[in-house]
Amino acid sequence: MLDTQTGKALHSILAAETADLPPPPWDLIGEGVWGSVHDLGDGTVLKLTRRHGGLGSGEALHLRETIALSALGGLATDYVKVPRLIAHGTFGNAYIGSAPPLAGWLRLTRLAGKPLSATSPYGASGQARDRLGERIGAAIADFSRHATERAQTAGIKLGDTIARTIGLARSRLGQPGLHDAADQLADAWAGQIARGRLVFIHGDLNTDNIIDMGNRLGFVDLAEAGWSLAEADFRHLEETGTLRDAVFRGYAARTGKSPDLDIYYLAVAANALTTIALHGQAGHPRDAMRRSGFFRHCMERAGLS
Ligand SMILES: Nc1ncnc2c1ncn2[C@@H]1O[C@H](COP(=O)(O)OP(=O)(O)O)[C@@H](O)[C@H]1O
Ligand SMILES: [Mg+2]
Structure with missing residues (x-):
């Protein structure tokens, strides 16, 4: 999803919001209709949520995920674990490089393993x-x-x-x-x-x-x-x-x-x-x-x- 220019533009916007953000290229680990998830290589992932996808709106999905993770992030028992929310934000300007219009981003701890x-x-x-x-x-x-x-x-x-x-x-x-x-x-x-x-x-x-x-x-x-x-x-x-x-x-x-x-x-x-x-x-x-x-x-x- 991210060409070199788009990756650079995103990095310069997000680096001001979340400390120690590794520069691209970022490894794409998941991509669906609502956005993409990138492994940043430092034990964290970046999730980008688009404004448009399936049913509903990307803004609403992003908001719900942010609220839920703010309270539940880091939940862990013997059987289940939820990533921790490190930082998050919305995009004032949704149009960045060649990316589809973006609603928001989350930086999360990476859970090691495969879906x-x-x-x-x-x-x-x-x-x-x-x-x-x-x-x-x-x-x-x-x-x-x-x-x-x-x-x-x-x-x-x-x-x-x-x-x-x-x-x-x-x-x-x-x-x-x-x-x-x-x-x-x-x-x-x-x-x-x-x-x-x-x-x-x-x-x-x-x-x-x-x-x-x-x-x-x-x-x-x-x-x-x-x-x-x-x-x-x-x-x-x-x-x-x-x-x-x-x-x-x-x-x-x-x-x-x-x-x-x-x-x-x-x-x-x-x-x-x-x-x-x-x-x-x-x-x-x-x-x-x-x-x-x-x-x-x-x-x-x-x-x-
Ligand atoms: N914190 C994480 N740690 C490891 N892998 C993740 C993490 N978050 C997402 N992924 C991977 O990225 C994929 C897409 O992320 P997901 O949050 O499900 O986005 P989508 O809304 O596109 O379905 C997941 O199926 C999973 O493989
Ligand atoms: Mg998913």
Whole structure:
């Protein structure tokens, strides 16, 4: 993402804001629709968030991540670790060199290891996959407990990612039938939120955002963090088959409580709706059918259809 001139321009802006910033070239370690992450080579990383990407706004994502990391950064237990926030800022002038318009930047401690998405859990033995799943479950349990305490102490107000996700997806959907389904889902979720116990969740635990550090798992990308129901942190796992079951086991072993499947399927349905909103009819017709079939499956499992 960064050519030489753009790297230099960014360095001169950011070096005034964060001490000892190594000069580029910086190693690109991750790049998605919302920005890029660079390894600065000194045990820290630089995350650049764009103004425009998928659903929602880069400014909002950057703000949420900054607020969440200010309170939770450095959280660590035997099972989970969250990077520490070293410095952060927004861009007064969003147009720097050839980079897409930028919203903000974060400098974080680097978590050593690879994201789970870099290695397929299907290549591993059943036993190794189960063990990984149980570690993920324990890590989610620990995160939930400690993040909730910290967010309470810090008085963080960040709202629920599922309701927001449904709203953002709805605004992109073309078919009236899907609007009705989105409204049904939003109502059912609001009902659960009103009844349930809110905890502070990570909000976007996909396999890109979980780093295998050997013993612990690193949770990065806190742009969807907020007060929600514990089940929402499993929303990306439905598609991982037996790994999901091991995650549930690990979570139950650590908390003494299994996820509520009705709530879980509402969260997964919200995820499936987002995928439809982002990809619509794109790709092979069978891909679009698979996306809508998966959404219907989740709605049925959640008792809505
Ligand atoms: N603190 C960190 N330490 C190590 N790797 C990181 C760190 N933060 C991000 N990464 C890597 O960069 C990738 C993208 O970062 P992420 O915060 O998830 O950004 P995005 O919003 O683009 O998904 C992650 O999948 C992970 O591999
Ligand atoms: Mg990510």
